[in-house]
Amino acid sequence: MQLQRLATIEDVAGIAGVSIATVSRAIHEPAKVADATRRRVNDAIARTGYTTNAMARSLRMRRSNMILILAPDVGDPNFSNILVGLETEASKRGYGVLIGNTQNDATRETDYLRFISSSQATGLILLTGHLPFGLEQSSPLTRLPPMVAVNEPVPGDRVPFVGVDNFEGARIAAEHLISQGHRRVAFIGHSTSRMVAELRERGYRAALSDAGIAIDPMLILDGDGTTESGRQAAEHMFVRDVLPTAFLCVNDATALGVMIALNARGYDLPRQFSVMGFDDISYASFVTPSLTTMKQPRSKIGEEAMNLLLAVVEGRPVEQKQVLLRSELILRNSVARLGADDGDPSASRYRRSG
Amino acid sequence: MQLQRLATIEDVAGIAGVSIATVSRAIHEPAKVADATRRRVNDAIARTGYTTNAMARSLRMRRSNMILILAPDVGDPNFSNILVGLETEASKRGYGVLIGNTQNDATRETDYLRFISSSQATGLILLTGHLPFGLEQSSPLTRLPPMVAVNEPVPGDRVPFVGVDNFEGARIAAEHLISQGHRRVAFIGHSTSRMVAELRERGYRAALSDAGIAIDPMLILDGDGTTESGRQAAEHMFVRDVLPTAFLCVNDATALGVMIALNARGYDLPRQFSVMGFDDISYASFVTPSLTTMKQPRSKIGEEAMNLLLAVVEGRPVEQKQVLLRSELILRNSVARLGADDGDPSASRYRRSG
DNA sequence: TTTGTCGATGTAAAGGTTTTCATTGACTAT
DNA sequence: ATAGTCAATGAAAACCTTTACATCGACAAA
Helix, strand or coil, X not given: CCCCCCCCHHHXXXXXXXXXXXXXXXXXXXXXXXXXXXXXXHHHHHHHCCCCCHHHHHHHHCCCCEEXXXXXXXXXXXXXXXXXXXXXXXXXXXXXXXXXXXXCCHHXXXXXXXXXXXXXXXXXXXXXXXXXXXXXXXXXXXXXXXEEEECCCCCCCCCCEEEECHHHHHHXXXXXXHHCCCCCEEEEEECCCCHHHHXXXXXXXHHHHHCCCCCCHHHEEEEECCHHHHHHHHHHHHHHCCCCCEEEECCHHHHHHXXXXXXXXXXXXXXXXXXXXXXXXXXXXXXXXXXXXXXXXXXXXXXXXXXXXHHXXXXXXXXXXXXXXXXXXXXXXXXXXXXXXCCCHHHHCCCCCC | CCCCCCCCHHHHHHHHCCCHHHHHHHHHCHHHCCHHHHHHHHHHHHHHCCCCCHXXXXXXXXXXXXXXXXXXXXXXXXXXXXXXXXXXXXXXXXXXXXXXXXXXXXXXXXXXXXXXXXXXXXXEEECCCCCCCCCCCCCCCCCCCXXXXXXXXXXXXXXXXXXXXXXXXXXXXXXXXXXXXXXXXXXXXXCCXXXXXXXXXXXXXXXXXXXXXXXXXXHEEEEXXXXXXXXXXXXXXXXXXXXXXXXXXXXXXXXXXXXXXXXXXXXXXXXXXXXXXXXXXXXXXXXXXXXXXXXXXXXXXXHHHXXXXXXXXXCCCCCCCEEEECCEEECCXXXXXXXXXXXXXXXXXXXXXX
């Protein structure tokens, strides 16, 4: 069940009439071999269809060209675009990406570390927000394998981080709502996710404070980042009957839930309530009304992260241990100026946007 | 820039007081080594934290435990769930998955084949619908590496296939529309994708024929599978003024476009037009009205495909060269009985469904 | 001529496994 | 007692590279 035996460096050397050392050099350090010889070697390589055996190479060099990506949920639509960036950059530099779906399961995480410890993979991209189990208890002294955290930072300062500036993004979002005349702005948060949600909430608070608006604790609710929790949070507000004029949600999924709740109660959006999300997930533009949100440069995040990791892997000097990218305000139709009533709202619903 | 030297099999052998051969056997064929010895070896392994070096192992065995997945667009939301299935099954069997984003670029495809030819990867999952460039011109005689096509079959019968039964799925979809009283059912197809769209169109035709409904060529339009093309196709129908009562779309993205067009024209869905998609992409349930569609068992597809591939890779006998899974009819709110008018449609819009 | 330098190449070790084949010793059947 | 079988183990080859070190020859300087 295997292909015909592949040509080895020895076959090439035989045909070219040189030693295997020369072949290896002709490939990796062409300058060190005479022109004529190099030509003979190249011919031989072409004739045999030789490819260097990566296993042998990695074994000898004690380093593979493979990067392991650990993500809690590979099916998450947020993940796939980051993956594109990671893959693109890795491939460009001759590395392959190995993906590990951990489902936040400690066993699976430990399990995947074998790729690192067996030197099958050289570096690690973490989308988990924590050190993988099995490294977690390692003393602060132990040397960690090269790794970079993406999206969610790893507590402590041992792991370089690439992600979006959540504080700034949320502040911009909240400022946008305020600029549209809203002063009673609710925030639907995400208690289970540590850092990200917290930073976004802080951004929200900062914007309000800067605008001289007092924070109303009744307008701050926690969800768990899902659409359903967004729906519930909105319902909760109606039950308590403390209402905002705009909802800023910790992410688009939550915002979607809020919109569903508002729609179900028969409100006309965005005329009666404005809603903002964060992330710009793929269907943010397809819901009705289409969702105004902060766009994460996902592909870019992936590229930057892989860049940083490869620098560490290859021992190049790395300038900064933390890269914060800016998120972009995407204006769609779920936010309206407070009190404004622009004639025929239904006609504007499907107006296209970036 | 590397971890402290890892324990080798020799270290273990030394501590356990046996030869390296015995250690290897204790690990892979425990039955072949005496109980007492095995215990000593296991202790030594535990003490040293030994992990077998995958590079050395693969080199010796001439076979790695890595599967290469070639996909034209890793960012495609359809892909991510298949990936989950592929990864889960692979990981369960001790294999790793390597992902390659080809963007339908011949160079990138060829490039990725180096993982196969350098024996860094043992098998190939193709989501491309064709043999990767570089194998494409290989004569029918050349032995191909172990591979399985997913979602879209590879022309010819050289590559085993795992996917959904598109013909049957589309037939069920069309039958559903017919069962709701629709007799003028449009089909918005997808000319650029060969097999998949064609099979779905055939299923549509079969259902109509079986119901004794003549096929009206004016009701069959081609798109390119995108939301925008769905919108255009629907517009096109209004321009020609040959209207169906229901739209069956080759996929959900197209269906979404159709719904956008109909909404923009001010029609009330599903009262005035019914729309069906195919795939059940993640936001099918979030649009208004939520989309009735055929659900692809994506994760299951991934698992089956990986299963089949690993069988081939490991030389186990493989029963069938083609696995067709059934898609499932998901009833939501974009289809209504023809002529029916059920009181308060807005209230039912957000009724949950499977 | 002698010595030294330098560029081009070859030899051989090392990297860590798995596996074939040989060896050993215990035990069984004759 | 002898031959034969069998289970447990070890020695060494093979997998395919990269690279430190050695060699060789040409040429320059003395």
